Amino acid sequence: MTMETTPQTGTAASSLSAGGASGGASVRLDGLTRRFGTVRALDGLSLNIAPGELVALLGPSGCGKTTALRLVAGFDFPDAGAVLIDGTDISRIPAAKRGMGMVFQSYSLFPNMPALDNVAFGLRMRKIGGTERRQRAAELLDMVGLSAQAKQYPHQLSGGQQQRVALARALAIEPRVLLLDEPLSALDAKVRLQLREQIRTLQQRLGTTTLFVTHDQEEALSMADRVGVMNKGQLEQIDAPDELYARPATAFVAEFVGVMNRIPGVLESPEAVRVLDVVVPVKGSSSSVAGSSMVDVLVRPEGLIVDVTENGNGIVTTRTFLGSVTRLGVLLSGDVRIRVDKPSTVAASIPPGTSVSVTLPSAPVLVAPPAS
Amino acid sequence: MAPVTRPVINPVPGARRSFPLFKAGLWRWVILIVAGMYFLLPLYAAIRFAGIKAYGDLIGASGFTSALWLSVRLAIITTLITLALMLPTTVYVHLKLPGLRRLLESLTILPIVIPPVVLATGLLQVAPASLKNTPYILALEYVVLAMPFAYRTIDAGLRALDLKTITEASSSLGAGWTRTLTQVVLPNLTTALLAATVLTVAMVLGEYTISSLALYTTFPVWLVTNDQSSATVTVAGSVFALFITWLVLLIITVAGTRRGRRTGRQVSLFTVARQDNRG
Numbered sequence: 001m002t003m004e005t006t007p008q009t010g011t012a013a014s015s016l017s018a019g020g021a022s023g024g025a026s027v028r029l030d031g032l033t034r035r036f037g038t039v040r041a042l043d044g045l046s047l048n049i050a051p052g053e054l055v056a057l058l059g060p061s062g063c064g065k066t067t068a069l070r071l072v073a074g075f076d077f078p079d080a081g082a083v084l085i086d087g088t089d090i091s092r093i094p095a096a097k098r099g100m101g102m103v104f105q106s107y108s109l110f111p112n113m114p115a116l117d118n119v120a121f122g123l124r125m126r127k128i129g130g131t132e133r134r135q136r137a138a139e140l141l142d143m144v145g146l147s148a149q150a151k152q153y154p155h156q157l158s159g160g161q162q163q164r165v166a167l168a169r170a171l172a173i174e175p176r177v178l179l180l181d182e183p184l185s186a187l188d189a190k191v192r193l194q195l196r197e198q199i200r201t202l203q204q205r206l207g208t209t210t211l212f213v214t215h216d217q218e219e220a221l222s223m224a225d226r227v228g229v230m231n232k233g234q235l236e237q238i239d240a241p242d243e244l245y246a247r248p249a250t251a252f253v254a255e256f257v258g259v260m261n262r263i264p265g266v267l268e269s270p271e272a273v274r275v276l277d278v279v280v281p282v283k284g285s286s287s288s289v290a291g292s293s294m295v296d297v298l299v300r301p302e303g304l305i306v307d308v309t310e311n312g313n314g315i316v317t318t319r320t321f322l323g324s325v326t327r328l329g330v331l332l333s334g335d336v337r338i339r340v341d342k343p344s345t346v347a348a349s350i351p352p353g354t355s356v357s358v359t360l361p362s363a364p365v366l367v368a369p370p371a372s
Numbered sequence: 373m374a375p376v377t378r379p380v381i382n383p384v385p386g387a388r389r390s391f392p393l394f395k396a397g398l399w400r401w402v403i404l405i406v407a408g409m410y411f412l413l414p415l416y417a418a419i420r421f422a423g424i425k426a427y428g429d430l431i432g433a434s435g436f437t438s439a440l441w442l443s444v445r446l447a448i449i450t451t452l453i454t455l456a457l458m459l460p461t462t463v464y465v466h467l468k469l470p471g472l473r474r475l476l477e478s479l480t481i482l483p484i485v486i487p488p489v490v491l492a493t494g495l496l497q498v499a500p501a502s503l504k505n506t507p508y509i510l511a512l513e514y515v516v517l518a519m520p521f522a523y524r525t526i527d528a529g530l531r532a533l534d535l536k537t538i539t540e541a542s543s544s545l546g547a548g549w550t551r552t553l554t555q556v557v558l559p560n561l562t563t564a565l566l567a568a569t570v571l572t573v574a575m576v577l578g579e580y581t582i583s584s585l586a587l588y589t590t591f592p593v594w595l596v597t598n599d600q601s602s603a604t605v606t607v608a609g610s611v612f613a614l615f616i617t618w619l620v621l622l623i624i625t626v627a628g629t630r631r632g633r634r635t636g637r638q639v640s641l642f643t644v645a646r647q648d649n650r651g
Binding site (some may be wrong): 059073074075094095096097098100101102104106108109110111112121122125126166169170205270 | 481533534537538541542544545547548551556559560571582
């Protein structure tokens with residue numbers, strides 16, 4: 001399988017204007033490789049993060065995103081490649097000397113210390129005096145909105161509060177890079193949304209370069225300046241969220257980010273595919289499906305044209321109201337099920353059971369080997 | 373964390389009023405009374421038999437103080453060596469070699485399976501000559517015997533802790549190994565360490581076989597020897613020992629619950645034992 005890796009030097013991608021006091025460092029991952037036994041958890045990962053930028057690594061479990069984060073944090077060391085912060089190779093420096101702020105999925109607060117002492121811990125390790133230390137810790141607790149909980153122990157705090165304390169603790173040391181390892185995954189939906197916004201606002205205000213690892217595409221797309229999609233230890237594509245959604249470079253990215261339909265088609269030539277009785281150009285190259293003329297064409301639910309007709313090629317089976325759009329489930333001939341998004345006002349007149357004709361605009365499409 | 377499983381209380385009002393005792397916990401009481409008798413009757417008999425005067429005689433009995441003092445010294449030395457060996461080992465295995473946890477667990481069970489006689493003779497073969505003629509050689513043997521207790525309590529304490537993430541968090545905040553251990557890991561293990569200490573001390577204070585084989589008069593050996601001359605004083609001695617042990621257990625449990633209330637984890641001797649069952 002060939003993979004297109006496009007590590008941009010993301011200077012333009014950083015939407016940051018604030019440039020806060022701590023100032024972000026630049027991060028460069030250079031051909032990072034990490035093997036566990038015979039498994040290549042990370043296979044030559046290269047990536048540049050601009051100062052103050054928030055980059056999310058997105059991928060299914062086992063894709064290597066957490067391994068990458070741990071190599072940057074210094075909890076693990078690469079078999080090949082290097083981690084560079086502001087141009088300096090830190091690959092062999094132990095975690096305690098890297099000055100990275102880390103937030104874990106499991107909160108990881110010290111159970112024997114109240115919230116304030118947890119936040120002050122990193123400052124204590126840096127030999128900062130008692131008064132100043134407590135003052136700065138109190139400021140950070142205030143920043144995450146937990147001044148009132150300063151004296152409470154971790155077990156007295158809710159999950160969301162614990163994670164905010166953990167965030168304050170990581171930021172207290174004015175980290176060169178903030179590393180977030182699935183920080184929202186253990187929280188319930190409502191708290192997750194609030195904390196997502198809070199993290200992003202704080203990160204932009206402080207201008208801290210941030211690497212964020214998640215398996216949740218919504219989280220990655222809504223928070224990050226750029227999202228890197230990972231698969232099998234490699235970076236498939238890294239781009240701004242809207243680019244990633246609109247112009248996925250590979251079939252894997254296309255299907256991992258957002259909802260994607262698979263419609264069987266036949267390659268007429270390496271550059272054109274016949275699908276739903278029309279011939280459309282193939283985006284990029286069809287080399288990933290070399291050797292077979294049978295392919296699946298990948299189309300977003302909003303990328304299909306649907307008209308109500310007698311004896312069309314499909315029949316509406318389900319209708320789901322999603323707010324401004326309504327998602328129609330359509331059964332095509334050949335037992336192919338697809339999803340189509342229509343404005344809710346239009347969809348109101350297309351109840352289940354309606355016969356429709358489904359076709360494609362002539363825009364280039366991605367193709368993938370047929371799903372078995 | 374209730375020690376006794378609570379019966380499900382019927383939410384329908386009035387249903388509970390009919391026979392509360394019979395419905396809720398008749399068997400609980402029967403079991404409690406029968407089991408209680410099993411422990412309390414012999415104790416009552418011992419106290420009756422010894423009489424008040426025997427406790428006074430106990431202090432003056434020949435050999436009592438020196439035997440007790442020897443046992444106390446051995447208990448202290450054994451505890452120190454055991455903790456110094458088992459704590460770093462268990463922490464290290466948890467963090468770096470989690471695959472070896474099962475093996476270590478089986479290893480620490482060995483002293484229970486191997487008869488003390490074998491251990492005693494074996495150790496005598498390999499012990500340095502300078503130790504062979506002092507009672508402190510017993511401490512070395514007791515360390516082996518204490519291993520299962522120490523390992524299991526420390527292991528349970530560590531498992532309740534999410535050790536890996538906590539040590540990683542600590543090191544990312546700039547703490548080296550020493551400070552992570554002393555300021556993050558140890559403060560969260562105090563209850564487990566106290567429990568390990570109590571179990572070790574109780575074991576040393578009660579150990580008879582090895583010390584009598586090695587011909588040293590520890591407290592239990594003195595009890596048996598003295599029994600031949602003055603039975604009442606001996607029984608008074610064992611009751612005395614029992615109460616001391618209870619007192620220590622009580623202190624640990626109280627300290628454990630108070631700490632638990634503060635940090636949210638109710639770890640005491642008994643919860644440690646229960647967590648063990650999870651394997």
